[in-house]
Amino acid sequence: MSAFQVIGGKSFKGELKVQGAxxxxxxxxxxxxxxxxxxxxxxxxxxxxxxxxxxxxxxxxxxxxxxxxxxxxxxxxxxxxxxxxxxxxxxxxxxxxxxxxxxxxxxxxxxxxxxxxxxxxxxxxxxxxxxxxxxxxxxxxxxxxxxxxxxxxxxxxxxxxxxxxxxxxxxxxxxxxxxxxxxxxxxxxxxxxxxxxxxxxxxxxxxxxxxxxxxxxxxxxxxxxxxxxxxxxxILPDMIEVGSFIGLAAMTASEITIKNCGIEHLGCIPRVFGKLGIQMELRGDDIYIPAQEHYQISTFIDGSILKVDDAPWPGFTPDLLSIVLVTAIQAEGTVLIHQKMFESRLFFVDKLIDMGAQIILNDPHRATVIGINRKYPLRGIKMSSPDIRAGVALLIAALSAEGVSIIENSEQIDRGYENIDGRLNAIGAEIRRIS
Structure with missing residues (x-):
C-alpha cells in the first residue's frame, strides 16, 4: 500500500491543466x-x-x-x-x-x-x-x-x-x-x-x-x-477536477489558473463555489482564481444558513460535496452539507475534525461546517483515503495544514486523478509518495 507524505502550510502559484473526465x-x-x-x-x-x-x-x-x-x-x-x-x-x-x-x-x-x-x-x-x-x-x-x-x-x-x-x-x-x-x-x-x-x-x-x-x-x-x-x-475536461482545484486554491490562499475547463459544461459548479465567497474570473475556457486570504460564505436571502446539497443534473454533482465541505473549513460563516445519495460518504470528516476543523456530523447524510476563518491553521495528521473524492478532500486539507500529513491508501486518489502529486508539485506543493 502506498501513501502520500504532504508538507503543508504553503501557498501556490501557477497553472493546472484539467484532465479528461x-x-x-x-x-x-x-x-x-x-x-x-x-x-x-x-x-x-x-x-x-x-x-x-x-x-x-x-x-x-x-x-x-x-x-x-x-x-x-x-x-x-x-x-x-x-x-x-x-x-x-x-x-x-x-x-x-x-x-x-x-x-x-x-x-x-x-x-x-x-x-x-x-x-x-x-x-x-x-x-x-x-x-x-x-x-x-x-x-x-x-x-x-x-x-x-x-x-x-x-x-x-x-x-x-x-x-x-x-x-x-x-x-x-x-x-x-x-x-x-x-x-x-x-x-x-x-x-x-x-x-x-x-x-x-x-x-x-x-x-x-x-x-x-x-x-x-x-x-x-x-x-x-x-x-x-x-x-x-x-472526452470533455473533468468537471470534478475543476471543482477540486477551485477548492484547493481557496484553502491554500493560492493564485491558480485552471486551464481548459470546459466552462460551458460546468453547470452550477462555479456558482456553488462562489456562494462560499471564492472569487474567480472566467478567461475564455480558463478559470483564474486570485489568492484570497479570506472568503465568506453567503447566506440565503432571509439570512438563514446556506445549504449545499446534491441533485441530478443540472443540480450540483455529489462528487464535489466532499470538496465543498473541506473548502468551507477556512471560510468565514457556516454551511450545511447535505449528501443525499450515499450514506457513508461524509464519514471522512472525523479526520478533518482531528486536524482542527469545526464540523458537526449531524447524521450519515448531513454535516454542518463552522468556518474558522483562518484564525488558526489545520494540523497535519496520519489518515487514510476511503474513496476518490474524500481522498482529494483530505489532500487539500493536508496541503493547507501546518506540518506533515500522511495519507494512506493513496491508490484511491490515483483512481480518479492523473499524476496529482506531480502536477501539484509543479506549482509549489510538497507531496512525496512513500510505502
Whole structure:
C-alpha cells in the first residue's frame, strides 16, 4: 500500500491543466464494443480506473493501439465471449465498478453477457437495480447467482420499449442507451440522467449511426438500427477536477489558473463555489482564481444558513460535496452539507475534525461546517483515503495544514486523478509518495 507524505502550510502559484473526465471515459470506452470498426478516442485520462477498464477490453479481444499519451485507437472486431468465464475476468471486473457498463454494449451486439458484483468506492450502498430493470424492460432475462456473486443476462432479442427509470442513474442511463441503440423498434427512456457525459455518449453514438433524440433532456428516444460504424471522439475536461482545484486554491490562499475547463459544461459548479465567497474570473475556457486570504460564505436571502446539497443534473454533482465541505473549513460563516445519495460518504470528516476543523456530523447524510476563518491553521495528521473524492478532500486539507500529513491508501486518489502529486508539485506543493 502506498501513501502520500504532504508538507503543508504553503501557498501556490501557477497553472493546472484539467484532465479528461473519468466518468465520461468509462462510458465512452465501453461503447467501442458496439462496432467492429475502429474508434479513436482523445483526451483519455491516465488514471487507474480507466487503465484497468482498457485492460478488460483488451482481454475481451479489443485491439488497442496507443496513438499518444492520451489518444487511443480501439477495434472490437474479434470479441472472445469465453473470456467472461475466466478467473482473470472475475478478478479484474469485480475490482472496478465501471466494468458494469460493458453489459449494455455486449447485450446489444452479442445478446448475452455476465459480470461479477463490481467494486468501487466505499461510500455506502450503490444498487444496480436500474441497469438490470432497464435490460429486462428491453426483453433481457436476468439471473443473479448469490453463491458466485455473478449477474448473468440473456438478451438474444432486444425489443424497444417505453422505460420509466426508478432513479436518474448516470451509469444506468448510459448502459440502457447502449443496449437500446441496436434493439428492434423504438425505446423511450424517461427520468433519464442528462449529465454532459450522457450527452457526449449520445452524440458519439449518433456519429456512429445511432438515432437518438432528446439529448440533454430527461426524456430520450432511441430508434434501433442494424449496426454502428466507427468514429472519433474527444472526452470533455473533468468537471470534478475543476471543482477540486477551485477548492484547493481557496484553502491554500493560492493564485491558480485552471486551464481548459470546459466552462460551458460546468453547470452550477462555479456558482456553488462562489456562494462560499471564492472569487474567480472566467478567461475564455480558463478559470483564474486570485489568492484570497479570506472568503465568506453567503447566506440565503432571509439570512438563514446556506445549504449545499446534491441533485441530478443540472443540480450540483455529489462528487464535489466532499470538496465543498473541506473548502468551507477556512471560510468565514457556516454551511450545511447535505449528501443525499450515499450514506457513508461524509464519514471522512472525523479526520478533518482531528486536524482542527469545526464540523458537526449531524447524521450519515448531513454535516454542518463552522468556518474558522483562518484564525488558526489545520494540523497535519496520519489518515487514510476511503474513496476518490474524500481522498482529494483530505489532500487539500493536508496541503493547507501546518506540518506533515500522511495519507494512506493513496491508490484511491490515483483512481480518479492523473499524476496529482506531480502536477501539484509543479506549482509549489510538497507531496512525496512513500510505502
Amino acid at each position: 473519468k466518468n465520461e471515459a468509462l462510458q465512452i470506452l465501453c461503447a467501442v464494443l458496439l462496432t467492429p470498426e475502429p474508434v479513436i478516442i482523445h483526451n483519455i485520462p491516465q488514471i487507474r480506473d480507466v487503465l484497468k477498464l482498457i485492460e478488460i477490453l483488451q482481454d475481451l479481444g479489443v485491439k488497442v493501439d496507443k496513438i499518444n499519451s492520451h489518444s487511443y485507437r480501439f477495434e472490437a472486431r474479434n470479441i472472445n465471449l469465453e473470456h467472461l468465464e475466466t478467473p482473470a475476468y472475475t478478478q479484474k471486473a469485480s475490482a472496478l465498478r465501471g466494468s458494469i457498463m460493458i453489459l449494455g454494449p455486449l447485450l446489444a451486439r452479442f445478446g448475452k453477457s455476465k459480470i461479477p458484483k463490481p467494486g468501487g468506492d466505499k461510500i455506502g450502498r450503490r444498487r444496480l437495480d436500474t441497469h438490470f430493470l432497464g435490460f429486462q424492460e428491453l426483453g433481457a432475462k436476468f439471473n443473479y447467482n448469490s453463491k458466485t456473486e455473478f449477474y448473468e443476462i440473456d438478451a438474444t432479442n432486444l425489443q424497444g420499449k417505453y422505460i420509466l427509470l426508478d432513479e436518474a442513474s448516470v451509469t444506468g442511463t448510459a448502459n440502457i442507451i447502449m443496449a437500446a441503440v441496436l434493439a428492434k423498434g423504438t425505446t423511450t427512456i424517461y427520468h433519464a440522467a442528462c449529465e454532459p457525459y450522457i450527452q457526449q455518449l449520445c452524440r458519439m453514438l449518433c456519429r456512429m449511426g445511432a438515432k437518438i433524440s432528446g439529448i440533454g433532456s430527461n426524456l430520450i428516444t432511441i430508434e434501433g438500427v442494424e449496426s454502428l460504424q466507427g468514429t472519433e471522439h474527444t
